[in-house]
Amino acid sequence: MNAPDGLAPTLPGFDVASVRAQFPVLAQRVHDDRRLAYLDNAATTQKPEAVLQALDHYYRHDNSNVHRGVHALAARATKGYEDARARIARFAGADVAGTVFTRGTTEAINLVAYSYLLPRLEAGDEILVTEMEHHANIVPWQILAERTGARVVVAPVRDDGGLDLDAWRERLTSRTRMAAFVHVSNTLGTINPVAEMVAAARERGVPTCIDGAQAVAHMPLDFGALGADFYAFSAHKLYGPTGFGVLLARPELLAGMPPWQGGGDMIETVSFDGTTFAEPPARFEAGTPHIAGAIGLAAAIDWLDATGVAAAGAHEQTLLRDAMDAIRDIPGLRVLGTAPDKAAIIAFTIDGTHPSDISSLLDMQGVAVRIGHHCTMPLHSRFGISGSARASFAVYNDGEDVTQFAAALTKAREMLR
Known part of the structure; x- marks a missing residue:
């Protein structure tokens, strides 16, 4: 595929036209028959035909609850669900016994907060986060701190959007009971040196919880090699369904954690005298799960593996460089986050304009x-x-x-000037 004038060519061997053809939504026209340029991927990615077919097949042919039935549909649904767990664990370099299904990154972080950290937290303890965190990696820790008398400590971000790693290390003290940090910032695009941060925390005996929502679709993940204690991500940012996510954890930590929700399928025995709980990961998956979500995510992972995670990331880096070059001379443009290690995310403002006005004018030109x-x-x-x-x-x-x-951005700026 030839690149438009002024842009670098597509990476050798990477057929982006073939990739695009697998996403039905991208073929639609919007606003007076304009081509759709979907650039809202940090919020949610579109779904390839392979994922849509997997979801359709499950609901058409295998729809049943899992684990509690012996009929054919229940057996197929259970097999699909647990095969999906094994596939997801393999993709992430994790242990199947440490792969917990959740509703998304937010629920996964809350699970760690309430089941792992809360029983261990006392007044005066500290939870270390960074200034670039998503609210999902701030608010749960704040609630715990308010409840226990602990406090949330914040490591600053530099002017270029990179983490001040020296300041982060200084805040990693004997009082730190959890270091929670994002792998890739959803606003700045900053890629944090997570391996280095995990190693520093482990030297001090501090557990780590990583928000990987913006990372897993764009770079390889090997949870076991990384050495983190917890790692959370969502299916819908990985070309999979909404309402489904994963918590990767060290199995030995899960074994010592109490359940945080009670109900069916997370128990071993129940009587009115007391209840005993299932082994992880089932202990943390109360109720009927999002079966189609697991199957859909496994299909998305199969699709992304076939496409190539590393190749996808390299292709996106080319687009990032081209986009930055194409917009850098727009008067009044300010890009948030210009750190050297940066994912393909561009958050920006234009002097004298409101972001909602910019977005509306871009939308009218087919740019989301x-x-x-x-x-x-x-x-x-x-x-x-x-x-x-x-x-x-x-x-x-x-x-x-x-x-x-x-x-579209150049035209919007002219119209809003």
Whole structure:
């Protein structure tokens, strides 16, 4: 595929046109028959035909509850569900016994907060986070701190959006009971040195919880080699269904954690005299699970593996460089996050304009971006603004998306001047 004028060519051997053809939604036209440039991938990714077919097949042919039936549909549903767990664990370099299914990254972090940390937390203890965290990796820890008399300690972000690693290390003390940090910032795009951070925390005996929501679709993950204690991510940012997520954990930690929700399927025995609980991961999966979510995520992982995670990430880096080059001379443009290690996320403002006005004008030209604080209000406050617009790229985006975005943004700026 030839690149548009002024843009670098597509990576050798990476056929983005073939990739795009597998996403039905990208073929639609919007607003007076304009081509859709979908650049809202940090919020949610589109789904390839392989995932749509997997979901359709489950509901058409295998729909049943899992674990508690002996009929044919129940057996097939259970096998699909547990095969999905094994597939997801293998993709992430994790132990099957440490792969817990949740409703998403947010629930996974809350599970760690309430089941692992709360029983261990006392007044005066500290929970270390960074200034770039999503609210899902701030608010649960704040609630725990308020309940126990502990406190949340924040490591600052540099002006370029990179983490001040020295300051983070200084805040890692004998009082730290959890170090919680994002792998890739959903606003800045900053890629944190998570292996280095995990190693530093382990030297001090501090457990780690990583928000990997923005990382898993764009770079390889080996949870076992990383050495973290907990790692959370969501299916819908990995080309899979909404309402489904995963907590990766060291199995020995899960074994010592109490359940945080009670109900069916997480028990061993129940009587009115007391209850005994199932072994992990079932202990943390009360009630009927999102069976289709697991099957859909496994299908998404199969699809992404066939496409190539590393190749996808490299392709997105090319798009990021091209997009930054294409918009850098727009008067009044301010990009949040220019750290050297950066994912394909561009949050920006334009002097004298409101992000919602920018987004509306881009939408009229077929370009879909996100606006607001992106669930990072403290980070926006650090940069002296209340919100921003955000363009974020995925494996199916191409040079034409970049050209369309840059042209639409230039036109929007002229109209709002």
